[in-house]
Amino acid sequence: MTSIFQRALGDDFDRLHPQLRRRFGFGSDDGIACVGTGVMDRVWHGRGFTRPFLWLGAQRHILLPSRGSDIPFTIQNYPYRDSLGRETVTFVRTFVFDRPKRWDATMIYSPERGCVVDYLGTHQHVSVDLHLSVDDGGALVIRSGEQRFHEGPLHFRIPALVTGTAQVRESYDEDAGRFRIDVEVTNHRFGPLFGYHGTFTCTFPDAADAPQSIKPVREQARA
Template identity: 65%
Template sequence: MTSIFQRALGADFDRLHPQIRRRFSVGLDSGETCTGRGVMERVWHGRPFVRPFLALGGSRNILLPRAGENIPFTIENAPYRDAYGRETVTFVRTFAFPGRPRRFDATMVFSHERGCVVDYLGTHQHLATDLHFTADRTGALVIRSGEHRFREGPVDARVPALVAGDAVVRESYDDAARCFRIEVRVTNRRFGPLFGYRGSFTADYTTGHPPRAGLRPVREEARA
């Protein structure tokens, strides 16, 4: 058995930097949990009109409604089996903004139906996004978002590209600095840049620990 990320990458997994391979081997088979701690050099927003939408998403830990520089953060990647029997890995990012920390929550599964990793965003998994993984020539991991779907009760709707955010994530390992580097950029095809962040972190691994209390979503969605 391999991690959900190995399944998504296929042969590309072996092209990743060894430290990136270890981080994305986290899963039920490895039994490892990865906790990253570092600093976001910059958390940014696009034009002022996007801020109300970021605030709305922030109420369910989907988006980041604040911006800033040199913000301490943690990222917690813990594997578990969800209520529907799927191997799931948390991607919970906590940003220690002055006064009030903010969380950006995601849980990921591999969907055989869709042939990719599906990223459920927020505390209630209202938004499901297809993620496509590749390794670049330097051994960094590049993740690009695909189709977005909104789920709430009987509602099951594709989010139109006009209002959706296209995300590109690049995670690499800096051998000289002995740390991971990450950059996230979310844009809209019509309105331009929406938000993003850039920073670095180190990682610790533990074995045999279930996700801590409060890390799993409040509600789990069966539909991929």
């Protein structure tokens, strides 16, 4: 099966480092998942006024209000078909501060939007267009685009003033034998909001389906 990331990148998928092709190259018919375990060297957030927004988002596993160094980290990427028949991949990230905190997302490929769409949180209230590319070092680069809010009959584009633009770079360090991740979310007016960077290793367990505990509580039909 062609993964959602292969569909988004097209021929550029073959330019990824081989370990990244393995990490992002499977789908629900392949019967495997990818589970990463490591340490984030630093998890940070912006100035004090950002904390209420981060705390609110954290109630639905959308944002991280905490910060620290050497934070244990896991990421669970399980492919499955959602109730609408869409090929879906979980991105459930757990950061262990004084107690574990999760940042959940589920991703699909949208032919209508021509990109990967990232549904944030436990209830998929927010969908975000993700634009993927491959840099000269074979790393995967993801930049977020338009963001939309969904709740009942409400469906609207979120103004850029109150959103953050995420930039993610994931690479493979041959010398260390580890994946490297660097995430930064900024607002064009207020500056850096939050981010993290660190390393992890991956296992590829057999998986017929994603565990129910990491699936969203509600699925949103609208991209």
